[in-house]
Amino acid sequence: MASVFEIIAEPSRRAILSLLVSSEQSxxxxxxxxxxxxxxxxxxxxxxxxxxxxxSTVDAQRRLYRLKPESLREVDAWLAPFRRxxxxxxxxxxNHLDRVDPSTTPTAIPAKRRP
Amino acid sequence: MASVFEIIAEPSRRAILSLLVSSEQSxxxxxxxxxxxxxxxxxxxxxxxxxxxxxSTVDAQRRLYRLKPESLREVDAWLAPFRRxxxxxxxxxxNHLDRVDPSTTPTAIPAKRRP
DNA sequence: CTGGAATATACCTAATCGGGTATATAAAGA
DNA sequence: TCTTTATATACCCGATTAGGTATATTCCAG
Numbered sequence: 001m002a003s004v005f006e007i008i009a010e011p012s013r014r015a016i017l018s019l020l021v022s023s024e025q026s027x028x029x030x031x032x033x034x035x036x037x038x039x040x041x042x043x044x045x046x047x048x049x050x051x052x053x054x055x056s057t058v059d060a061q062r063r064l065y066r067l068k069p070e071s072l073r074e075v076d077a078w079l080a081p082f083r084r085x086x087x088x089x090x091x092x093x094x095n096h097l098d099r100v101d102p103s104t105t106p107t108a109i110p111a112k113r114r115p
Numbered sequence: 116m117a118s119v120f121e122i123i124a125e126p127s128r129r130a131i132l133s134l135l136v137s138s139e140q141s142x143x144x145x146x147x148x149x150x151x152x153x154x155x156x157x158x159x160x161x162x163x164x165x166x167x168x169x170x171s172t173v174d175a176q177r178r179l180y181r182l183k184p185e186s187l188r189e190v191d192a193w194l195a196p197f198r199r200x201x202x203x204x205x206x207x208x209x210n211h212l213d214r215v216d217p218s219t220t221p222t223a224i225p226a227k228r229r230p
Numbered sequence: 231c232t233g234g235a236a237t238a239t240a241c242c243t244a245a246t247c248g249g250g251t252a253t254a255t256a257a258a259g260a
Numbered sequence: 261t262c263t264t265t266a267t268a269t270a271c272c273c274g275a276t277t278a279g280g281t282a283t284a285t286t287c288c289a290g
Contacts, residue, residue, distance in 0.1 A: 009124035061236045069200040085184040176266040
């Protein structure tokens with residue numbers, strides 16, 4: 001299981017992560033709250049732990065899992081260049097780039113917008 | 116191909132999206148820039164278009180693809196609750212703990228540390 | 231030390247997905 | 261018209277993966 005993006009592609013894993021936002025939880029609590037079988041929970045937690053999304057401490061027979069959200073920064077960072085698109089003027093870009101000549105390499109990267 | 120998260124789980128698709136940040140590109144341009152075979156590019160573009168990540172206009176035989184990044188807002192929104200974790204103060208977490216839903220409270224609540 | 235609770239893991243299977251190749255379609259140019 | 265360019269799609273295949281079931285392990289209670 002390679003990338004951060006593949007980890008959070010799984011709905012159950014996102015649910016687990018979101019659940020852990022509020023507080024740390026034992027496997028059994030996650031199991032009951034998310035209504036999924038225990039082996040499924042454990043398996044996803046294993047993936048999340050290997051990827052550095054969560055960490056666990058031992059509490060008797062229980063394992064308490066808590067969030068370690070540094071990994072999600074990678075997603076946040078990847079998202080950054082796209083934020084400027086939905087933050088404001090998108091239409092000027094669309095209209096102006098309609099006539100781009102694609103015959104040769106389009107190494108020219110247009111800046112955001114030129115007033 | 117269901118969720119936004121599954122769409123961007125694919126490295127090639129993320130590469131295409133990142134490439135389109137600078138400007139719209141034809142299929143051939145994407146093919147050359149990312150060094151991937153044309154059917155692969157077309158297939159990923161199809162997925163991205165169906166998911167609303169890109170849109171295309173016809174330019175003679177070419178198709179020009181441009182970003183339509185509204186879909187990525189969903190990722191951004193999902194990420195929001197986690198940002199408070201890596202943005203310094205841990206005490207914001209405790210405010211969040213008040214929002215724990217007690218309706219699905221499991222039978223055994225560990226009395227570890229509850230005020 | 232025996233039984234039960236909590237968690238992890240091994241195994242199998244079905245479904246999905248991405249890459250590769252070949253081909254279809256459409257438009258431009260000779 | 262015939263050819264070339266540009267893109268889309270159909271098909272097959274190998275790899276990955278998530279779910280389900282059963283079992284192993286660990287720890288507490290009696």
